[in-house]
Amino acid sequence: MTATLHTQTQSAAQTAELGYDLGQYVQSGDIIILSGDLGAGKTQFAAALAQGLDIDESITSPTFALMKRYLSGRIPLYHLDLYRLDRPEQLDDLDFWDLVALRAAVVGTQITEGATDMSPDAAGVVLIEWGDIFEQVTQHADLSITLRISGRSERNITLQSLSQRGAQLLADLQQKLQEEPETGLLMDALPPELSQGLPQEGETDQ
Numbered sequence: 268m269t270a271t272l273h274t275q276t277q278s279a280a281q282t283a284e285l286g287y288d289l290g291q292y293v294q295s296g297d298i299i300i301l302s303g304d305l306g307a308g309k310t311q312f313a314a315a316l317a318q319g320l321d322i323d324e325s326i327t328s329p330t331f332a333l334m335k336r337y338l339s340g341r342i343p344l345y346h347l348d349l350y351r352l353d354r355p356e357q358l359d360d361l362d363f364w365d366l367v368a369l370r371a372a373v374v375g376t377q378i379t380e381g382a383t384d385m386s387p388d389a390a391g392v393v394l395i396e397w398g399d400i401f402e403q404v405t406q407h408a409d410l411s412i413t414l415r416i417s418g419r420s421e422r423n424i425t426l427q428s429l430s431q432r433g434a435q436l437l438a439d440l441q442q443k444l445q446e447e448p449e450t451g452l453l454m455d456a457l458p459p460e461l462s463q464g465l466p467q468e469g470e471t472d473q
């Protein structure tokens with residue numbers, strides 16, 4: 268069963284709030300896809316999640332490096348960007364399959380001999396911009412986060428679980444936002460198509 272949450276942010280700072288909050292709950296092995304058009308806020312979200320992990324390095328877009336690793340936080344962060352790839356075979360070049368093998372090791376699934384030469388200690392949270400372009404990636408991910416540009420500084424954000432672990436992350440996040448009404452972020456479980464037309468919480472009739 269997939270769980271879906273939807274919210275709308277009115278500023279980059281509000282999107283960052285969401286990323287930061289999710290950073291409190293992610294664990295080693297979690298694989299999270301970020302999708303949405305150029306400029307939607309994927310890198311913005313990733314940088315805020317990194318802050319939530321207490322990473323003190325600055326996060327820059329991995330569009331050209333394809334994969335960047337940050338080690339200064341609570342757990343390692345692997346930040347990938349598939350924008351420049353056009354064939355799934357190219358995933359081999361950016362350690363994607365090693366990261367999938369590490370995830371299997373962390374969740375206790377049998378890991379195929381020789382699947383990776385990375386140590387299980389290297390496991391971390393994996394964020395993949397444009398991860399939705401290959402089903403090989405979606406198949407192994409826990410959570411899919413889609414950002415849609417709906418105004419100059421307004422974004423519709425949908426978070427969808429792709430595994431049991433992803434559903435747990437969404438439940439944690441939803442509870443956190445309920446306890447923190449001052450962020451102004453509210454989650455609803457409606458599909459975005461339905462909720463787009465609804466008035467936002469706190470909007471008045473004037």
Ligand SMILES: Nc1ncnc2c1ncn2[C@@H]1O[C@H](COP(=O)(O)OP(=O)(O)O)[C@@H](O)[C@H]1O
Pocket residue numbers: 276277278279280281282283303304305306307308309310311312328396419420421422
């Ligand atoms: N609500 C919002 N959420 C996220 N980013 C926003 C928002 N409003 C404006 N922005 C701006 O949009 C841009 C998003 O850029 P970036 O994160 O690099 O996008 P992407 O990685 O998806 O291509 C930033 O300049 C950010 O300040």
Ligand SMILES: [Mg+2]
Pocket residue numbers: 309310311328396
């Ligand atoms: Mg980006």
